[in-house]
Amino acid sequence: YVPLAxxxxxxxxxxxxxxxxxxxxxxxxxxxxxSKKDFQYSINASVTTxxxxxxxxxxxxxxxxxxxxxxxxxxxxxxQVGQPLYSYYLVKTAGLFQSQxxxxxxVNADGNLIQPNAKPGxxxxxxxxxxxxxxxxxxxxxxxxxxxITYNTSLNFSYKGxxxxxxxxxxxxxxxxxxxxxxxxxxxxxQNYNMLKDILNAWTPTNTNTNIPRITASDAxxxxxxxxxxxxxxxxxxxxxxxxxxxxxxxxxxxxxxxQGARFYVTSNNLLTFTKYSGFDPELGMDQYGIDMARYPQxxxxxxxxxxxx
Numbered sequence: 001y002v003p004l005a006x007x008x009x010x011x012x013x014x015x016x017x018x019x020x021x022x023x024x025x026x027x028x029x030x031x032x033x034x035s036k037k038d039f040q041y042s043i044n045a046s047v048t049t050x051x052x053x054x055x056x057x058x059x060x061x062x063x064x065x066x067x068x069x070x071x072x073x074x075x076x077x078x079x080q081v082g083q084p085l086y087s088y089y090l091v092k093t094a095g096l097f098q099s100q101x102x103x104x105x106x107v108n109a110d111g112n113l114i115q116p117n118a119k120p121g122x123x124x125x126x127x128x129x130x131x132x133x134x135x136x137x138x139x140x141x142x143x144x145x146x147x148x149i150t151y152n153t154s155l156n157f158s159y160k161g162x163x164x165x166x167x168x169x170x171x172x173x174x175x176x177x178x179x180x181x182x183x184x185x186x187x188x189x190x191q192n193y194n195m196l197k198d199i200l201n202a203w204t205p206t207n208t209n210t211n212i213p214r215i216t217a218s219d220a221x222x223x224x225x226x227x228x229x230x231x232x233x234x235x236x237x238x239x240x241x242x243x244x245x246x247x248x249x250x251x252x253x254x255x256x257x258x259x260q261g262a263r264f265y266v267t268s269n270n271l272l273t274f275t276k277y278s279g280f281d282p283e284l285g286m287d288q289y290g291i292d293m294a295r296y297p298q299x300x301x302x303x304x305x306x307x308x309x310x
Contacts, residue, residue: 001064002015002017002058017058019054019056020054020055021053022052023050023051023053026047026048026049028045028046029043029046030044038159038160039157040157040158041156041157041158042154043153043154044154045151045152045153045154046151047150049149050149050150052144053082053084053085054080054083062081063079063080065078065079066078066086066289068288068289070177070179070182070291071179074225074227075227076227076291083141084144085144086289086290087143088229089140089142090140090229091134091139091228092125092140093124093228093229094125096121096123096124096210097115097119097121097122098208100119103119103120106124108127108131108132114127114133117221117222118221120214121202121204121213122214123221123223125138125222125226125228126138136227142175142229142232144290145177145291147235148174149171151170152167152168154166154168155168161249161250162246162247163245163246163248164243165242165244167240167243168238168240168241169238171236172236174235174236176233176235177231177232177291178231178232178233179291179292180279180294181196181230182224183294184196185198185224186219186224187216198212198278199212199215202215213230234277235277235290236275236282237283238273238275239272240268240270240271240273241270244265244266246263246264247264248262248263258310259309259310261309262307263306263307263308264305264306265307267302268300268302269299269303270299270301271300279292279294280295280296280297281295
């Protein structure tokens with residue numbers, strides 16, 4: 001949205017403007033073993049790197065908000081020249097306050113409390129601009145949903161009548177804004193959502209080794225209402241997208257019953273996912289800027305089948 005001079009009669013207009021740049025490398029690897037041996041295998045793999053940067057916006061603008069919000073409360077995305085396109089701009093956190101004494105010692109140059117509404121168990125926010133209070137001006141660039149590396153590999157093995165195929169896929173270097181925490185851990189949201197199981201690990205005086213703030217209906221400290229990196233998690237993952245194991249019955253065993261060929265197999269989709277992400281599914285893409293709005297996760301399936309040729 002670009003502001004215009006008052007003489008135009010309108011405050012501004014939407015423009016499809018600006019320039020962004022993608023840089024990266026793509027590597028491919030293919031290998032097939034000796035086809036004359038009983039044990040055969042092939043490997044196909046590719047790796048792609050990506051460095052994304054916003055170079056300019058129209059009319060000399062250097063930053064702009066993005067018209068996307070989480071439950072009408074959080075606006076974590078921003079356009080900033082020099083940063084990746086659709087970067088997260090968030091207030092940094094520094095753990096939880098463990099005591100009232102810690103809160104009392106977190107003061108500005110005038111000796112006033114930087115977080116006057118905080119209680120033990122609330123999030124400690126970083127006063128990045130040093131103005132002695134926590135607000136949106138303390139937000140800093142915090143990465144983006146664009147993966148820095150994307151990779152996949154297909155592994156194929158066969159030994160006599162047995163065969164095994166694995167397809168693995170993953171990404172690395174990206175961040176996910178886990179917006180489900182806003183409703184799943186926030187007792188003060190006032191919309192009667194089911195809570196996530198992780199709320200059982202919320203801070204209490206006897207449970208201090210946690211990163212989940214205390215349960216409160218008011219949230220006067222803004223634990224959940226602040227655009228902060230409390231919601232930010234690594235989006236890296238490795239997923240076994242498909243795995244198939246099969247067996248082809250030797251022709252000399254089935255030719256007497258007039259069957260030309262028979263193969264039995266078991267296939268699984270989304271069999272395993274290796275990730276540190278706490279949400280439902282790390283495979284989000286960028287259709288919502290890398291923000292997890294509690295999209296339904298991809299299902300795991302198992303298929304048993306047979307191919308029979310008469």
